[in-house]
Amino acid sequence: MEELLALLREEHREPLTPETRVRDFLREIQGRNGEEVEVEGFLLLRQPPNAPRDAVYYLLTPLSPEELKKSKLRAYLVLRIDEASSIEDSVYSGAYVRVRGILDAYPYGNLRLLRVIELKETSYENRWLRYEGYTLSRGELESLISSTVYANYETERAIIYSLLSAPTVIGAGNWGEGVTFSAFKGERERSVLSLWEALKYLHSLLPEELKLRRDRWTEFDDEFLGLDFRFARPRAKLAYYVPHTRAMLKRPRPVPKWAEEHFREKSAGFLSPRLVMKPEDETATLGEAPLVITEDVAYERNRELEELIPNVVATIMAARRRVGVLNLGEMEDYRYRFEAFLMRNRNEYGELFDALTLSGKVFNVGLRYRLGARLLGAMGRFEGKLGRGLISDLLGLYQEITDTWINELPDREKLRLLREYERYIGNSRVAEIGVRIFEDLEATSIDGTVTREEFLKALIEAGFRREHAGETLEKLLREGYLYEPFPGKLKLVRW
Template sequence: MEKEIMELLRLERIREPLSPSKRVKDFQVTIQRTKNGEEIELAGFLLARKPPYAPNDAAYYLLSPLTPSELASLSKDDFRSYLVIRMTEMTEVRGNVRPGSHVRVKGVMDAYPWGNLRTVHTLLIEGREYPEYWKDYQEFALSRREVINLFERTVYMPDEMRMALIYSLYGVPYVLGMEQSRNWGEGFDFTVYKYRENLGLLALWKALKYLYDSLPWEVRVTKKTMLEIEDPFLGIDFRVRNPNGTDMKYYTPLKKISMNKLPKWVKDQITNKKAIGLLPENKEPNPTDLLARISETPFVLTPWEEKPYFEKNREFQQLMPNLLVTVFLQREQHMAMNTKDLEPFRKEFLKWIEYGRQEYPDMFNPLSSSPKGLFHINLRYLLDVRVFGAATRFSGKVTKKTIGDIRQIKEAILNDWAVVVKDHPEILMELRKDYERYVPRDVRAQRALQVFYDLSSTSITGDVDKEEFLNELLQQGFNQKDALELIERFISSGYVYEPFPGKLRLIR
């Protein structure tokens, strides 16, 4: 009896996959239930190829309920469903309508003079964004717990690394009013470096490649920009472009050699955050490396950590469409964030800076103050805000737990890089020389300037209220007289200036 109960509980936990066959069936049922002369409204992908025996009185095309890649993957015996679209000069065309586009069609149903196809006299055809397709199936979205469980059963790696991987899949919302955003897109760089002869990187690459291979062509970064599709029943072929014009595309190296260096054809997309990079880096970690410095989560895979691996999981592959529904639904709900949403995270970021200085006093200041350093505060804050945005998309709201989880990720990254820098004193020496160019020699002045730099780097505009700076210095143990003297000294020495009364700005 207990065995049967456990089996029922197991079945209860299984989420229904959003399969192509279900979408074809739903599409066909809608067509069959609509009588000739009745209005119909359907969404699908436009195949700009004339169907067999099309009359010459108008332009005729086909509408498919499946994405181009799903249509191309069907076997000869798989059921297909199409709706013939009849367009004339009276048809209203809105938005971007081209072969492969996701479109909404509205018109009047009619018969078609061949086979069991039906046609719609199209009154309106409207181009839709690719994410709209997945959002139409919101009942198939996964919960946060289901997403975590799915990855825990498939990809085995340190918890902080796995959560960062999950966050990366959701992309990054725009931050309204953040002047330091660098015009980056929604992309996210999940980067992992090897350390010494760490064979775990190869296992990680295989895991990321398994994830990448489970994704449809439309959300992959690939050189292939067009698909050729043959339909054995209709006896025609189609050529369609990728309908996904968003930054929500994923890249991981497909060959081992690409782990050594980003290929030229994809480099701009990754560095400009126009794609989501799942990047195992087969080279020794260097805190001055450009990719490490602009990566949201630059992990180091150390030999003493558990070697990542994955298990081929049929459920993982079946639920990939459900995961995309989840990602695109959350993206719609969190397309942008207001700067006021960042205040709790800003406070935690400032605490993390203090943690770094206390735990690694010799290392952290050069790494965080030098513009060449991995933890350069201004740049790292922008990147951490992006992690916060991706995590907010995943969790659905700003929570203390989300902020705490990000703190754990950041500490794991910091601790690993501390080991790397310790083993490479020449890198630290170079950064320290650079760091000393930006700070005064007086220890108290150094500390005060660090406080200002922290406040400035996490400010939306880069400006700091003079009163806020003074209060922070007092909290750090300075007396009021010394604090006021230091502020005036920084202004007169050219470290900061006063663009407006009561406002201070760093001279970089």
């Protein structure tokens, strides 16, 4: 019976609307005078009509600035603040706050009043988490995206993973949760431009608080109350950005200067197709899934998605809470299978793949390993849990991306990369193989060092005889490819 009810709910998914929030808010403040309650909402540092002079009076509303402008049904609660109230210093007009106080009647009109005991800013994400009953299933979310953006499987999935963002990965750098969605031009420029239009449409549907902006301030005029409000959008922990002009798709970094720090630190999600295809492009080197678009992409306005976008946001917030932190040091299976993925592609593509793994390139081993762990977390958010099968899905996606880069990269770019690689590695074939194996081990280690025993074992597994493995290690130390910062610990010399 429960499964049947769940199926019926999916068939007739109820949208999360501003009116729902208003009705719930009104129920919360309809208690008896003298009753202590705790409510959440947006703080408006504006006095209500006919405010008495015995204290400071402000307003609280369950609706965001954007919702206030669009919704016909609104609700306000008068907050009375005096010397006995505990107020957090950092609150501002537009902040999402939690307020505890005593209910009372406002002396004018039919507004309710709360005598504030405590007021403090709380996580904006709570606004969505309290409506977890409105979240979408995995199938519903996938269906909404695939019925809006018509692209291949990998592109549709990458869009979903980017929206869900990546968990914190201990041992993978101090990045935020933002995923960099990058998609590069193959043969047809039109494909990338149509994908950009689709991403702009998706971005336009998001709440204003989840759009990365330089200016956070907005204004609203409530004719019924006879008040105008100026307030900031609340500080969401994660916002999203899509380039707003076609010219941005060709810039070295597809973001304005004010957003560059967010881009580097991944404190926002960047959905940015590219009209250039270079292995050094920052959206490639920092992109969790640097796709190459070889097929036409199309989109159409989706009325169901537009109606359910608040449910999508609630789903994103719930998924972020469900898979919040990963530890790279505990992902041994991922490490071994990632190393096997590297070896397989080196055997198939040779020096060209090696060239793409150099520092600053799209498949730089250290970066790709850490970015892959983040993407694995985003996939876990979509699936609802992390499982070993997701590693196969991740490496399958990376194999598809690798094959496409190798096949679509212009010949002149391939020649340039091979020349760079030859300068880096020199003429010694033994040194080339040894450095290549060492780079894989170093990139997937937790502290950036490799023990002598680990390196010798990897050389033997790669086909070296035991005595030749020892000779190769000493040769790399002697010729300056490796050094030993601590006894028994090795590191690669960066050229």
